[in-house]
């Protein structure tokens with residue numbers, strides 16, 4: 277398996293991190309060339325590039341909007357990935373498909389392991405859960421990575437939202453009763469590249485299945501906001517007052533899991549991959565965001 281690595285989701289956080297860190301082997305495709313809303317583009321892209329492995333980093337990630345845009349979310353998160361997995365299977369191409377902590381209900385009270393039952397509570401979670409099942413069924417060489425709370429210096433993510441909000445407002449309110457594992461998009465990309473290196477030594481049947489792949493350590497959204505804003509303050513941005521609020525005080529169309537912490541032991545055991553602690557990675561990411569722009 278020495279050929280190219282095809283990454284879908286071109287302008288997205290994870291695809292951009294893989295493009296940055298993966299070297300010349302990585303080919304990134306995005307819309308309009310590769311579009312889950314136009315299913316003919318899926319097999320056509322595989323036939324065109326004939327990759328040795330595919331990473332599916334394309335998805336509908338607008339959690340609240342998915343509640344009212346069920347068809348679009350279903351095409352991007354379920355039926356599109358199913359077609360992609362079929363196209364890969366026809367050519368024996370391994371597929372790494374990225375999924376989410378939002379497939380869990382969030383009421384377990386301790387970190388989830390991969391054998392715990394899933395119980396999505398939102399359209400986004402349902403479509404991602406159905407996508408996981410579909411890709412695993414369509415291609416026997418599929419690895420599903422459930423990640424969570426992804427942030428990066430680019431794109432739309434909670435860390436950037438907080439930095440922008442903190443630059444404009446002296447007071448912010450952020451939920452402090454939802455827990456999870458913040459994950460740097462760059463760290464996840466490094467982890468995926470390490471998995472691919474292992475796969476290059478030969479596919480083993482035991483590899484197929486679901487893995488948790490998140491940053492080490494846990495946080496509430498309030499913890500994440502405070503850490504990001506403290507790092508920004510070190511670079512000169514005024515530090516706002518950040519009040520921890522309850523979920524019911526920040527109503528959203530889609531219900532977020534209360535506690536979606538994921539246990540990453542399986543990924544470490546099978547592939548030797550453990551992602552860095554979120555606090556270190558948030559500090560690095562905020563520094564990257566705060567670099568003064570050249571005039």
Ligand SMILES: NC(=O)C1=CN([C@@H]2O[C@H](COP(=O)(O)OP(=O)(O)OC[C@H]3O[C@@H](n4cnc5c(N)ncnc54)[C@H](OP(=O)(O)O)[C@@H]3O)[C@@H](O)[C@H]2O)C=CC1
Pocket residue numbers: 285286287288289290291306307310311312313332333334335336337351352374375376377404422423424425426427431432
């Ligand atoms: N962001 C997060 O916090 C988390 C993400 N994940 C999962 O990680 C993966 C990567 O997420 P991330 O990089 O943050 O996502 P982004 O939202 O940054 O990027 C998603 C990409 O998917 C593309 N896309 C959306 N719909 C379609 C479609 N119908 N056809 C083709 N491409 C499409 C978008 O294209 P365009 O630029 O053209 O709009 C975008 O480039 C996804 O599977 C996501 O579910 C899991 C947990 C947390």
Ligand SMILES: Cc1cn([C@H]2C[C@H](O)[C@@H](COP(=O)(O)OP(=O)(O)O[C@H]3O[C@@H](C)C(=O)[C@@H](O)[C@H]3O)O2)c(=O)[nH]c1=O
Pocket residue numbers: 337338339376377378423424425426433434437441448449450451454497526528532
């Ligand atoms: C912007 C903001 C949000 N919140 C709350 C709302 C919500 O409960 C929580 C997170 O907000 P967001 O809507 O930004 O994050 P959200 O879109 O729910 O993030 C999720 O995205 C998808 C793609 C995933 O797969 C998940 O792992 C997760 O990262 O913070 C505040 O309390 N204050 C704020 O100022």
